[in-house]
Amino acid sequence: MNYPIYLDYNATTPCAAEVIEAMIPWFGAHFGNAASKSHAYGWVAENAVEEAREQIANLIGAQPKEIIFTSGATEGINLAIKGVFDLFPGEKQHYITCQTEHKAVLDALQSLEERGIEVTYLPVDKEGNISIEELRASILPHTKMICLMWANNETGVIHPVEEISKLAEERNLIFFSDAVQAAGKIPLTLQGIHLMAISAHKFYGPKGVGALFIRHNHTLPKPIAQIHGGGHEKGFRSGTLNVPGIVGMGRAAVLRKSEMKIESQRLQELRDLLEMRLLAISDTRLNGGKHRLTHVSNIAFGGVEGEELLKKVCQKIAVSSGSACTSISPKPSHVLQAMGLATDLGRASIRFSLGRNTTEKDVLDAAEWVEEVVKDLR
Incomplete structure (x- = not known):
């Protein structure tokens, strides 16, 4: 496959x-x-x-x-x-x-x-x-x-x-x-x-x-x-x-005990690169502050319909709108709601989480695809 x-x-x-x-x-x-x-x-x-x-x-x-x-x-x-x-x-x-x-x-x-x-x-x-x-x-x-x-x-x-x-x-x-x-x-x-x-x-x-x-x-x-x-x-x-x-x-x-520190630094660099590219898209915002895990980005995309956004993005990138346990629910994320995000923006938010096999090419290709999808949907 x-x-x-x-x-x-x-x-x-x-x-x-x-x-x-x-x-x-x-x-x-x-x-x-x-x-x-x-x-x-x-x-x-x-x-x-x-x-x-x-x-x-x-x-x-x-x-x-x-x-x-x-x-x-x-x-x-x-x-x-x-x-x-x-x-x-x-x-x-x-x-x-x-x-x-x-x-x-x-x-x-x-x-x-x-x-x-x-x-x-x-x-x-x-x-x-x-x-x-x-x-x-x-x-x-x-x-x-x-x-x-x-x-x-x-x-x-x-x-x-x-x-x-x-x-x-x-x-x-x-x-x-x-x-x-x-x-x-x-x-x-x-x-x-x-x-x-x-x-x-x-x-x-x-x-x-x-x-x-x-x-x-x-x-x-x-x-x-x-x-x-x-x-x-x-x-x-x-x-x-x-x-x-x-x-x-x-x-x-x-394995994690031996590689956690170095891997965390590597993923932060890749995560920051991804955020730099995605937040350069107009009408986007980061959900969450600076004190967070180094491999996670949750980004809201304004001006698009959330369900369509996720469906299109997932054609080439496996991401989610929140917890895997609630991914079957059409309701907006309870986490983002608690943070004060409007319902429409909460639905149009995507969680990107990087890992051990993620490469710089993955990040750049992902950012390019998201940019294309958001442009088309708008």
Whole structure:
């Protein structure tokens, strides 16, 4: 198939060749169940899982025992949020999040609102930033958790995680962060973070595997399991482990740790080149401020119809109008709406996200095609 230029790395990344190579033996030669404790097939699989656990812990600065494997970030997010809710049956509960969070967080919290919790949805400014003062003022006597992502999946805007974590520590609150777009892209520090979700397929690992960081040796309580049946993963997540996927996630973590800094600089240069070309088109604007991931650009194109714009651009470039999870929805992005963007302009915004395989030629060809499409549509 003649695929278009791929600039949708925030939706998913291709498995690195080294990751695929590392996974293959675990589908065949080493097919054992990691929970089989009585023979060598199980022992070998378990050893591979524990090695991967350590590799992932090293990427994010955690201890291996703080890594719980899941099927992906959505499961990790639900375990974190709903697992904390279950800790306080019958109690008045309040949670703080942001209007621009991923739908997995917003939908999980909405499901709990139907069961009686209160939720504060912090607003953002026109660049997608929250106010720490507003966050501080939102804390109530019965606040249980702060749920704020590390980096936004649509704009790349990075939240002030260090300040948020300090505030959470001061108030002895559980701080959960969706770090799906940040892990493997920027250095992470876990000081003050109690729970954190990541996903392998966002940093060149396989789909269908992720991890939830759960802080060990802390007075704050750990979430209650949402999946039962065997007590796997220290009782937090029952189910036969996806050994090939976990091995792949571990290998991807090693790769990202070694190449993250240099790759981030390379992608920033390419991203800046793309922005320079696209923002030179009349009636365009950047959605998001300066403090954002180096590989992401979200650009609004005035004077065109959004659906037609995306359809035409995607003939030669694989991009999206926002989160892959909401790409089937005709509604404008909730992230851009929260940033104050008009509905028509929100629909006519495109997220470009670059990655490991992106070249300067890709960027220049993409910019040329977008210029042509916008000119034709206008």
